[in-house]
Amino acid sequence: VFLKNEILNPTGSFKDRQVSVGISKAREMGARTVAVVSSGNVAAAAAAYAAHAGMECYVFVARHAPETKLVQVKVCGAKAYRVDTAHASEIFSLVIAACKKFGWYHLSTAGMYNPFNVEGAKTIAYELYEQFADGLPEFVIVPVGGGGLLGAVWRGFTDLAELGLITRLPKLVGVQAAGCAPFVRAIQNGESPSETFGNSWTNPETIAGGIADDVVFDAHTAIPAVRNTGGTAVAVDDAQILAAERLLALTEGVFCEPSSATTIAALEPLREMNVLTDTSTVCCLITGGGFKDVESAQSLVEETRLIPAELSAIAHPISS
Amino acid sequence: VFLKNEILNPTGSFKDRQVSVGISKAREMGARTVAVVSSGNVAAAAAAYAAHAGMECYVFVARHAPETKLVQVKVCGAKAYRVDTAHASEIFSLVIAACKKFGWYHLSTAGMYNPFNVEGAKTIAYELYEQFADGLPEFVIVPVGGGGLLGAVWRGFTDLAELGLITRLPKLVGVQAAGCAPFVRAIQNGESPSETFGNSWTNPETIAGGIADDVVFDAHTAIPAVRNTGGTAVAVDDAQILAAERLLALTEGVFCEPSSATTIAALEPLREMNVLTDTSTVCCLITGGGFKDVESAQSLVEETRLIPAELSAIAHPISS
Numbered sequence: 172v173f174l175k176n177e178i179l180n181p182t183g184s185f186k187d188r189q190v191s192v193g194i195s196k197a198r199e200m201g202a203r204t205v206a207v208v209s210s211g212n213v214a215a216a217a218a219a220y221a222a223h224a225g226m227e228c229y230v231f232v233a234r235h236a237p238e239t240k241l242v243q244v245k246v247c248g249a250k251a252y253r254v255d256t257a258h259a260s261e262i263f264s265l266v267i268a269a270c271k272k273f274g275w276y277h278l279s280t281a282g283m284y285n286p287f288n289v290e291g292a293k294t295i296a297y298e299l300y301e302q303f304a305d306g307l308p309e310f311v312i313v314p315v316g317g318g319g320l321l322g323a324v325w326r327g328f329t330d331l332a333e334l335g336l337i338t339r340l341p342k343l344v345g346v347q348a349a350g351c352a353p354f355v356r357a358i359q360n361g362e363s364p365s366e367t368f369g370n371s372w373t374n375p376e377t378i379a380g381g382i383a384d385d386v387v388f389d390a391h392t393a394i395p396a397v398r399n400t401g402g403t404a405v406a407v408d409d410a411q412i413l414a415a416e417r418l419l420a421l422t423e424g425v426f427c428e429p430s431s432a433t434t435i436a437a438l439e440p441l442r443e444m445n446v447l448t449d450t451s452t453v454c455c456l457i458t459g460g461g462f463k464d465v466e467s468a469q470s471l472v473e474e475t476r477l478i479p480a481e482l483s484a485i486a487h488p489i490s491s
Numbered sequence: 492v493f494l495k496n497e498i499l500n501p502t503g504s505f506k507d508r509q510v511s512v513g514i515s516k517a518r519e520m521g522a523r524t525v526a527v528v529s530s531g532n533v534a535a536a537a538a539a540y541a542a543h544a545g546m547e548c549y550v551f552v553a554r555h556a557p558e559t560k561l562v563q564v565k566v567c568g569a570k571a572y573r574v575d576t577a578h579a580s581e582i583f584s585l586v587i588a589a590c591k592k593f594g595w596y597h598l599s600t601a602g603m604y605n606p607f608n609v610e611g612a613k614t615i616a617y618e619l620y621e622q623f624a625d626g627l628p629e630f631v632i633v634p635v636g637g638g639g640l641l642g643a644v645w646r647g648f649t650d651l652a653e654l655g656l657i658t659r660l661p662k663l664v665g666v667q668a669a670g671c672a673p674f675v676r677a678i679q680n681g682e683s684p685s686e687t688f689g690n691s692w693t694n695p696e697t698i699a700g701g702i703a704d705d706v707v708f709d710a711h712t713a714i715p716a717v718r719n720t721g722g723t724a725v726a727v728d729d730a731q732i733l734a735a736e737r738l739l740a741l742t743e744g745v746f747c748e749p750s751s752a753t754t755i756a757a758l759e760p761l762r763e764m765n766v767l768t769d770t771s772t773v774c775c776l777i778t779g780g781g782f783k784d785v786e787s788a789q790s791l792v793e794e795t796r797l798i799p800a801e802l803s804a805i806a807h808p809i810s811s
Contacts, residue, residue: 179499182746183782219744229805234797239559242785245792246740252805253797261800268802420566424539426502462503462782465562472565475558477573480581482588485549485572 184459189288190216202276211240218249296327316382322392348377381430426461504779509608522596531560538569616647636702642712668697701750746781
């Protein structure tokens with residue numbers, strides 16, 4: 172199992188790849204104001220790159236987005252609004268209308284709304300090709316919300332195949348939270364991309380806020396990403412996600428957010444499904460840092476004890 | 492003004508440089524348990540690297556360390572204690588005693604307690620040499636708590652000079668928070684390193700928790716770092732620090748913690764002191780991420796407004 176660690180991007184998630192391309196295009200087209208729908212990571216990236224580019228930035232997040240993510244956004248000068256809904260699709264409708272009314276540039280990373288962003292995300296596939304110089308892993312496991320990342324990774328590998336640089340694409344596996352799994356349902360039911368897009372999830376409910384999209388906005392690329400590579404899709408519940416977040420921190424020292432931990436949580440179910448075996452080579456995308464969502468991580472640990480500055484206060488230590 | 496951005500290290504601060512070397516030496520020596528004194532960043536690094544190395548980790552932080560930093564530490568499996576004091580020197584005494592009693596390896600980054608760590612921090616100077624291929628800047632501005640970073644950067648440049656790779660060292664400027672400035676006092680009063688070490692700050696009080704050390708533990712390298720390079724030291728108050736944190740985020744999209752923002756806050760005072768002029772070239776070290784201390788950043792921004800999913804709710808937008 173390999174990790175593709177996206178935590179160390181400038182604002183702490185893979186979204187910097189998309190937004191850095193998107194904002195450059197926005198500037199090229201003369202935009203002065205950008206707007207995004209976000210669970211938090213796109214917002215952080217958009218706010219930071221807009222600040223650097225001297226542009227105004229409006230950010231619209233769902234009701235329950237972690238405040239931690241919004242502090243970063245607001246310190247960078249973006250105007251942030253919580254929209255009173257748990258349905259990303261409703262926020263998209265609002266922002267599309269606002270972009271029309273006010274002349275804002277729509278920088279959301281769903282490929283169907285901003286194709287330039289996709290070009291940024293494809294670099295994950297290009298980098299994996301460089302980093303696995305001895306041959307790509309059999310499987311690449313990708314968290315799926317709107318499906319844009321999964322679709323972009325697939326398109327990146329497709330570019331490499333068209334250039335003759337690779338002869339075989341890794342099998343792409345999409346992971347969702349059980350509480351919001353329209354993509355997993357679509358793969359299981361054999362839905363077409365347009366059926367998937369139209370078949371929204373009624374009641375999104377998961378701690379993995381980064382992938383709690385009720386609609387698979389990028390179904391047109393995410394569905395073939397799985398079907399055309401012989402991959403699959405799997406759902407993991409919140410308890411599995413938190414256990415995986417903890418496991419990754421305890422064993423590797425990598426502190427990721429719940430949406431990212433889904434790719435680790437998927438390993439065991441995929442073994443039980445006989446998708447993975449003992450000899451499989453797997454790369455899990457770790458898409459964002461744990462500091463993005465400290466609130467949910469707090470449930471994994473006890474409160475820090477306050478002790479006096481005395482040796483006797485250090486109880487039951489493990490000596491080496 | 493250039494930034495040396497240390498936020499993108501594995502755990503979000505420059506301390507990864509020290510601790511990655513320190514933990515390797517600890518392992519080489521057969522240690523199974525490490526312990527650190529920390530304001531939070533060393534703790535995060537130690538917890539992550541200890542997890543990766545399969546070692547136990549004990550972390551001792553001051554009373555007011557941000558809980559955000561401790562979540563990361565505890566998720567990685569380290570045992571964290573808040574010690575009921577604002578004086579880093581008291582925590583050091585406690586941890587030194589505990590290391591003796593329990594056979595722990597002392598991984599704190601103060602060079603006087605762990606010389607190996609210093610070798611890691613020197614790489615900042617080596618990288619600056621590589622990155623400024625056309626010539627190093629005239630000034631490098633470094634946040635100072637215990638002085639270990641300033642001393643290590645100086646020793647790194649000294650290595651380069653001894654190797655004949657550079658003929659002139661940058662002038663090194665140490666910045667402290669006005670509420671805990673024993674190093675600035677020492678430079679102003681012409682104290683020797685041993686005088687500085689003995690002359691602790693009575694009442695540390697600043698939002699820049701990362702540099703609120705009451706004792707300049709590494710005075711023996713930090714004092715000559717300034718004196719031998721023709722540099723200086725300057726103190727900035729909490730209002731200046733927060734304003735600088737905000738300025739950096741608004742103009743560059745870089746979200747740093749208060750201890751890091753001191754190097755930006757120092758620019759204006761250094762101009763007023765005629766240390767810097769319009770033609771000076773300066774590199775500010777940005778030592779840690781703003782997500783490390785979201786609590787203090789929250790004071791810079793308003794609470795996020797909750798709006799219904801209706802276009803009329805977006806009031807007074809700036810159209811482009």
